[in-house]
Amino acid sequence: MTAQTERPIQLQDIAKQTGYSIATVSKVLNGKSDVSDKTRSLIEHALQRNGYAKRMPTTKNRKLIEVVFQNFENIWSLEILRGIIAEAREHGLSVVTTESGDRTHPDATWINGVIQRQPLGVVLIFSDLTQTERDKLQSCHIDYATFDPAGDPSPNNLSVQADNWTGGLIATRHLLDLGHTNIGIITGPMTMMCAKARLDGYKAALEERHIEFRSSNVREGDFRTEGGYQQALNLLHNEQTRPTAIFASSDLMAMGVYEAARTLRLRIPEDLSVIGFDDVQTSAFMGPSLTTVRQPLQEMASAAVRLIVDKTSGKTIQNHMVFPTNIVQRNSTMRYDRTGK
Template sequence: MHNSYQQISEPNNSVRLSDIAEATGFSLSTVSKALNGRSDVAESTRRIINAALNMKGYTKRNTARKKQHLIEVVFQDFDNIWALEVLRGVVKEAKKHDLGTITTISGDKKHPDNTWIDGVIHRQPVGVILIFSTITNEEQERLNSCGIPFVIFDPSGNPTLNSMSVQADNWTGGLTATRHLLSLGHTRIGIITGPSDMMCSRARFDGYATALAERGIDIDPALVTEGEFTTPGGYAQAMELLNDPLTRPTAIFAGSDLQAMGVYEAARQFELSIPNQLSVIGFDDIQTSEFLGPALTTIRQPLQDMASAATELIVKTINKLPAQRHIIMPTSLVLRQSTQALHPRERRTDP
């Protein structure tokens, strides 16, 4: 225990950890564990110790963290070009500041698995970017106690006031996509959303609903499907939407470009020509979208710029520079060849 105490002893002031132990009633070992962000300390205990440290003006030495010169990006999977676009943005911005980048694959699309926090604290990056995730108050406390800032990229839920986040204007994107299809004469517009428990999915659907309401068009539940932001997910949901020739939509708004690729395959299965018999619009504008046949009309969310902004937030934080804590970046319509005006003879009212 003596060695652990020496490792974290105070370099910038005369506060001793033994004083903190005496003041809080906890052992020196527990104080040391709390200060080092160890997982075997109760959150309530950690808060009491951190409060005492702050009151005494204790400053933790963080030279070990600075030596890493790394930003860690926590993905829930890394099996598609969307993730690669995000990583490119992080790497490009990190390089400007002489920082390296490491990636971790962990957990699901709402929260990393239970081991990730211990791994991050062991690796001691200068900061962490979490993709789609939310983290618990205890995990935030542990990162804060170790001086590791974190940014949530496209958060699955509402980010807390004391966290940092970067996301796209998903509501406006959904509104713009649907308005575009409406302007072409489509009124039976199918939508494939992402998982409903993800904030970006709900926002894109709300934009879709608003655009329809502007034209006095009620939402048809038969035209609304939910799937994962993947090509197989888009394919499965499009097969469902297109199954009945009498009720199928004349256009589909896919919640992601990857889903739109699945729609293309479903249309091929039903021998539907895009855009002559089915207009398709995606969301993201990933690199491969313009090389589909036909090239995909989509809503661009600036993934690389968003990733760059998340990285810059970390750099500003570790350098104690002022920074906007929650960033929402604009989306825009990218017109290509997968949407076209509905032929007058194909226009019909809901059955």
């Protein structure tokens, strides 16, 4: 047996095998972004083949929780961050945020920064990871939890979400109980599991009352105020067919519905009942105050951090957590008076 095989594999050995410099190999190992995908793939394969693993700090020395957002431009994101910060504080952890990519996935550079910072774990506010990203986090022993995953979460991954189907059901039931039968819905992006589940709950509520589902009453939004405004205008522009109530699948979109109603000189709730979803802080102070489905955003965010902390501590955990939803009745919905229509 040669001396080369008796000693632990070193960076210079990987460099010699791949034909790249030690500096380039080190960049790949440390997640630097200024390396081509082809070079990165070749060096990562060599590292894996040789069983080379970067020395990582122990979990006891990791004092960061990283949160990866699509963007940080609204109250919904702030509610989540408040829950994460509160829970992190309980465990002596600091929080760093990354704003990157879109609602379903961040751009390709986010994971390099995470690997450089070596947090205890990552809370992802988007869909599941690619296999390459999973492998990178696993190789660095960084756990992650997905908040409201866009697709069906893997049984082996950590995730938290609300009971979106029940939320859609009870929102629509509330409007039906008030006598509305022509109910519009503005969904989130239909690529996301939560948006599909809320729409399915809406359909189920109509079906149990033997009311025909009409695709013309469905508009696909984007969970943002501007999207709610545009889709509400679309639903309400025809005075003869416009719905008497709208279920907006987020409070932010409900704010857009309010503005659309104002534009069309419709009064809420006298001319149009509106119900949202989330119960963000500002919903109680809208004019009129917004009836909404509450999903406990701060509690869900806290739970995501606890899952990571408990897993790194070796505790037995429930990988996938679903939180209940409930109606918060305020002043934006009222009984439909058919005689006045």
